[in-house]
Amino acid sequence: MNSRDQILAKLKTNKPKLIDLPLIETSIFRDEGLDIIKEFIKKVEVVGGNVLEVTSNQDVINKIESTFTNQEVCYSHIKGTQGFNTISLETIQNPHDLENLDVLILESTLGVAENGSVWLSDQEIPVRVLPFITKHLAVVISKKDLVEYMHEAYSRLSGFNYGVFLAGPSKTADIEQSLVIGAQGALSITIFLKQ
Amino acid sequence: MSHSELASIFNKNEKKVDWHDKALWFVRHKRDLSVHEVKGWEALRNLGHGIKAHTLSNLDNYLIEFEANAIKNDIQVHWAADGDEHNRIVHNIIKESNGKKVVKSKSMLTEECHLNPFLEAHGIEVIDTDLGERIVQLAKEKPSHIVLPAIHKNKHEVDKLFQEHLGTKPCDGDPQYLTGEARKHLRQKFIQADVAITGVNFAIANTGGFVVCTNEGNADMGAQLAPVHIACMGVEKIIPKQEHLGVFLRLLARSATGQPITTYSSHFKKPRKGEKMHIVIVDNGRTEQLSRPDFRTSLHCIRCGACMNTCPIYRRSGGHSYDATIPGPIGSILSPGKDLKKYSSLPFASTLCGSCSDVCPVKIDIHSQLYKWRQIITKETPQPFVKAQTMKIxxxxxxxxxxxxxxxxxxxxxxxxxxxxxxxxxxxxxxxxxxxxxxxxxxxxxxxxxxxxxxxx
Structure with a gap:
């Protein structure tokens, strides 16, 4: 017998009698008075991100250009902002060529209030390494796309090949428990909230 | 050496023990603040427990379902009965892709299988990319905590280590500078890597996908750049459906560090274009642990480390005193199942205060299992003369x-x-x-x- 069949046979013999799968009753977690938008903003700040309110995609670009001045390599994946791009993804042969990316703008269609995370899947990330390799990350999301809890978030997710819940900039506290922002991934994240 | 003998070595430096104790208690405190914000936290823990208990009672079928879905997603699935077979499989995949350089994000399973020394003996460079793990790798040590691998080291030791290995300037242990230098060093390794290895936090039977959680972004920096991604998982990492992630991702980071979620919770389902993705499913003693009714819930563990942070013994004896891949209370109920004699002192490294069970996000009755292992160990392994006689009297x-x-x-x-x-x-x-x-x-x-x-x- 190969290892696969051996392992499966052992599991079959050794497992206990079937135990029922509990149902997730999300109503017990719901806080009726919760202001989703306020909570989301609070949690993004808790996890080390910034939140700015914007009126349009052009507003996003203006705010980024005033915050991050003199950036060399920039790429935006939101509508009507091609003028911002200094690189074209078509000419990128290999994800390694994105090593010097300074500012990246992506759009998310799902944010979670309880933890300040935003969902980015291959539909929003043209090259998977983008949100990790960039120095600064900006994510644009509409207020209507925010949900309270992870349970609601998962009920909206299907059909992706890769996706990430991203909450705040990359961080570590591995040296004497001192929190340092900017480990291996993005050094900063700014969430732009649209009406 | 027994736990108490190794602990007495750690206890020689009283100032360090004091710092270690307080630092971990602070993490436990952050966990408390964070979970008290969640309405229905206890119900969430019950769900975590219930979903894991159900999954274990149907584990063979869920693994078959997971495998079939993963293959549909163009992932290659491998099975390993033990650590040796796991290492051989990983090595073969690397060889087939002519890989020489490997980057690895945190995976307690690959620690358990001693993958690094195996690959290094075959001339392959393996770089641990989690900062804490990189620190202990450079120091030629093992992680002393599953979430905070270098918690036993102070910043001056890291400073010296980086000067020696990465050529950094003396900085009086400045964490910001040291982390920045590690970032530059690891960037080079990510760019050059032929193969990326990651662990698996959760594998979802009905989608064939899996989730990896990190704060540093190191799992994705590896997996999204290298042409080959190998994910290694124990058989118990399976959960039935994607909706169950909602429960476990709410529990995991809050219990581990008090964060509402890890910075990155990456959901891998299909390889990116031109990339190869492999999953290695490992037993290595888990099926046997499943056969023990008193101890099988130890397989519920989601590796948050909360039981370590809260344990009065762990905090004052340090992770290395357990001499096991998984230290602390949970390690002390897992390890005797693998080698009763070698780990016979671990279930005694406890006051049985029950704090571990109180904080466990999946409600493992850790302290009762510690007690039950003691009953078995006292009967089956020779006890010190004085202890045996005193007990008799x-x-x-x-x-x-x-x-x-x-x-x-x-x-x-x-x-x-x-x-x-x-x-x-x-x-x-x-x-x-x-x-x-x-x-x-x-x-x-x-x-x-x-x-x-x-x-x-």
Whole structure:
């Protein structure tokens, strides 16, 4: 017998009698008075991100250009902002060529209030390494796309090949428990909230 | 060496023990603040427990379902009965892709299988990319905590280590500077890597996908750049459906560090274009642990480390004193299942206070299992002579109330009248690092009788 069949046979013999799968009753977690938008903003700040309110995609670009001045390599994946791009993804042969990316703008269609995370899947990330390799990350999301809890978030997710819940900039506290922002991934994240 | 012998080495540096104790208690405190914000936290823990219990009771079928879906997603699935087979499989995949350089994000399973030394012996460079793991790798040590691998090291030690290996400038242990230098060093490794290895936090049976959680972004920096991604998982990492992630991702980071979620919770389902993705499913003693009714819930563990942060013994003895891949309370109930003799001292490294069970996000009754392992170990492994004899004498004494009373009287008198040198003699391990209390004049029985009589008057 190969290892696969051996392992499966052992599991079959050794497992206990079937135990029922509990149902997730999300109503017990719901806080009726919760202001989703306020909570989301609070949690993004808790996890080390910034939140700015914007009126349009052009507003996003203006705010980024005033915050991050003199950036060399920039790429935006939101509508009507091609003028911002200094690189074209078509000419990128290999994800390694994105090593010097300074500012990246992506759009998310799902944010979670309880933890300040935003969902980015291959539909929003043209090259998977983008949100990790960039120095600064900006994510644009509409207020209507925010949900309270992870349970609601998962009920909206299907059909992706890769996706990430991203909450705040990359961080570590591995040296004497001192929190340092900017480990291996993005050094900063700014969430732009649209009406 | 036993846990207590190794702990006494750690205890030599009192200042460090003190720091270690307080640092971990601070993490435990952050966990408390974070979970108290969640409405229905206890219900969430019950769900975590229930979903894991159900999954284990149907694990073979869920693994078959997971495998079929993963293959549909163009992932290659491999099975390993033990650590050796796991290492051979990983090595073969690397060889087939002509890989020489490997970057690896945190995976306790690959630690358990001793993958790094195996690959290094075959001329492959393996770089641990989690900062804490990179620190212990450079120091040629093992992680002392599953979430905070370098918690036993202070910043000055890291400073020296980086000067020696990464050529950094002396910086008086500045964490910001050291982390920045590690970032530059690891960027180079990510760019050059031929193969990326990651662990698996959760594997979802009905989608064939899996989730990896990190704060640093190192799993994705590896997996999204290298042409080959190998994910290694124990059989118990399976959950039935994607919706169950909602429960476990809410539990995991809050229990681990008090964060509401890890910075990155990456959901891998299909390889990116031109990339190869492999999953290695490993048993290595897990099916056997499943056969033990008293201990099978130890397989619920989602590796948050909360039981370590809260444990009064772990905090004061350090992770290395357990001499096991998974230290702390959860490690002390997992390890004896693998090697009863080698790990026979671990279930005794506890006060049985139960704090581990109280914080466990999937409600493993860790302290009861520690107690149950003690019963087995005392019967099946030889006990030290003094301990065995003392236990025998104590057993006889406790069995007869009149005898207990007589001995009690003598002990109370001795505590009051004998010199400290006698009371704290070598035989009395309780007197090793503390003074015993002064013996009261009355026993509890006498006090109780007297009180009852006074009330009658």
């Amino acid at each position: 104590m057993g006889q004494m406790f069995s007869k109330p009149s005898q207990f009373e007589r001995v009690g009287k003598a002990v109370r008198w001795s505590l009051r009248n004998l010199p400290k040198s006698v009371i704290n003699s070598k035989l009395n391990t309780w007197g090793k690092a503390r003074d015993l209390p002064e013996g009261p004049k009355q026993s509890f029985d006498q006090w109780y009788e007297e009180r009852k009589n006074n009330q009658k008057d």
